Amino acid sequence: MTAIRHMTYQPVGGDAGAVETMTFDRLRELNDGGTQRADFHVLAVVDAGRGSVTVDFLRHPLGERSAVWVAPGAVHRWDDIAGVAGHVVLFTPAAPVTHATRELVASPDRVARWRVPDADWPFVDAARRHLLLEASAPPSDRVPELPEILLSALLTRLRPPYGGAGTMNPTFQLFRSSVEAHFRKHHDAAYYARALGYAPRTLSRAVRQVTGRTAKAYIVDRIVLEARRLLAHDRLTAAGCARALGFPDASNFSVFFLNATGVRPGAWQARAAADRRRA
Structure with a gap:
């Protein structure tokens, strides 16, 4: 059994931004099948394919229009993502800009995996695409606070369920x-x-x-x-x-x-x- 890999938030290229995005293709390149614990949030939105992820000893299925949220400190492992398509958003706990989304990221009551309702999907997809577009802007055209604003919009549209009241x-x-x-x-x-x-x-x-x-x-x-x-x-x-x-x-x-x-x-x-x- 290999030791857990502790990950610290380090944006690609040394960018000091609080939000980073990647595809599942890129995640597969980086994933070694080991167990990880991060000091940042890991949010995944799945478009298609099937797989699974283990979060704090519970295995969760991945499927079309499902979402996964791994909070800082939780141990997780991407068990089977060979056929999964979608995007992963990495962000620091301080990244969200609205009061409601800051409360959301601070809550330990969110479920780790849920399916996005069909009625919500167009709004989630639009919010995600806007975030991805802004994240892809060349350094000279980037506005530092925009990814954080768009992250907050995505979190609001995702509406993760809670395990309690x-x-x-x-x-x-x-x-x-x-x-x-x-x-x-x-x-x-x-x-x-x-x-x-x-x-x-x-x-x-x-x-x-x-x-x-x-x-x-x-x-x-x-x-x-x-x-x-x-x-x-x-x-x-x-x-x-x-x-x-x-x-x-x-x-x-x-x-x-x-x-x-x-x-x-x-x-x-x-x-x-x-x-x-x-x-």
């Missing part, structure tokens, strides 16, 4: 953002209630309303996801995961992981390695 619940939004920022150090729901100024019952009710889970379960799920990333792709030991995720020692982390997943970290890591070899 978090955008409708400001209490949950605050909790989610706080967990994302602090889950490596704070594992207790009571900490987030105090930090956000809510009574524990109020916070728990808001989280359950959106996710169907308790605040504690939400935190556990987030820690487990990061632990799986570290075990499977960074190939850390239980001791390394404990240090990275704020546990006092390897034993404490191992008990946590076993209780949450039903399997010990080493066994899960071995299983992930076997699955990767078969893929």
Whole structure:
């Protein structure tokens, strides 16, 4: 099993622009079949063909008029894209220019893959073509902010679905953002209630309303996801995961992981390695 490839946003030609585009043909040239983790967003729009992509251990089919959004920090692998046609847009978290699209890129609740409705496709396609046209302009004719404006238009037209109703619940939004920022150090729901100024019952009710889970379960799920990333792709030991995720020692982390997943970290890591070899 090869180690994860960490990618930093580096536009072609040293251009300082926050948005870059490429075709699936170019992606195939660059893709080595390995697992990647990027510090930027990866957005793909598929015109035709079939394939698949794995994002955070879940495999998603690619097909005509489907879209994929991989957020920074998510591990992903292009499993089968030999027959896929379309475009990929790479952009930094700060690239979108509207309030709504900045909130959209900051949300962890988007689904990773969805099919664009037929009624929306002409608008998505037009927004994409305009972005591609502007991105292809010669350096002397480029207007720096236009790709970011056109990216925002494309994101708005794509309308990615959400896995939950978090955008409708400001209490949950605050909790989610706080967990994302602090889950490596704070594992207790009571900490987030105090930090956000809510009574524990109020916070728990808001989280359950959106996710169907308790605040504690939400935190556990987030820690487990990061632990799986570290075990499977960074190939850390239980001791390394404990240090990275704020546990006092390897034993404490191992008990946590076993209780949450039903399997010990080493066994899960071995299983992930076997699955990767078969893929």
